[in-house]
Amino acid sequence: MRVGIFDSGIGGLSVLHQALGELPEADFIYYADEKHVPYGEKTESQIREYIEEIIEFMLDRQVDAIVIACNTATSVATKEYRSRFPVPIVGMEPAVKQAVELYGKLPGRILVAATPLTIAGDKLHNLVEKVDRDEEVDLVALPGLVRFAEKGDFQSDEITDYLREALKGFILEEYKAFVLGCTHFNYFKAYYKRIFPHSVRLVDGNAGTIRQLCRKLGVTEHRKPDRRKGSTEYFFSGEAVTEKDRKRIEEYMKQLNVMS
Ligand code: DGL
DSSP, X not given: OEEEEEESSSTTHHHHHHHHHHOTTOEEEEEEOXXXXXXXXXXXXXXXXXXXXHHHHHHHTTOSEEEEOOHHHHHHSOHHHHTTSSSOEEOOOOOHHHHHHHHTTSSXXXXXXXXXXXXXXXXXXXXXXXXXXXXXXXXXXXXXXXXXXXXXXXXXXXXXXXXXXXXXXXXXXXXXXXXXXXXXXXXGHHHHHHHSSSOOEEEESHHHHHHHHHHHHTXXXXXXXXXXXXXXXXXXXXXXXXXXXHHHHHHHHHHHHHHO
């Protein structure tokens, strides 16, 4: 079984990381559209063009399913659009529903962070309207985190400064949960824990996305053996990665191991 996973950049590696544990025998193709990152600051039609090219790339390599490991790309790729292609396509949306189901009964608010395009999109607004019965969900765009993640900067004080500035309009004490509605945001979990004055609950959509992928593939038993049998190939905007890129990917994977 071969699965294609793509994102605008290295954010989707967090989804691949989850998938490697759940589907040890599958072969993966990971595609980072490094030429066009950040998607969150592009137009919808530009992103649709990129997505089509990537899906064709994956289909040429005979994948059995494709995961859009990018909330921004998913927000512009509707279900009807996705069903045009001959294999299942699993998208991602900010895990607002999950956050409300898990923590809705507790006192406090839920803050959903994503890219500017996802935050402005109808899809997220419709989702919030549907699940936020108590009107406890707020939204914030954090495009700067995509840049820090792409630079491989997981350690600097600038990240803290950026977050403090971007979140200064919110009373952080009020928040019980923080939804990571962009896969690039997964690298900064330690920072959110520091920025919120009490231990805020972090919610991301990675596990749910891989569960959905397994359902689509008809995989019912998830095993987590120590050694993987499947292969993983990496591409940056259609080109096989160089040795230097591979080292970069290894650094991201290490960071994800530390946080999982
Ligand atoms: N990682 C992407 C997401 O989940 C988008 C980041 C970007 O390219 O702006 O939305």
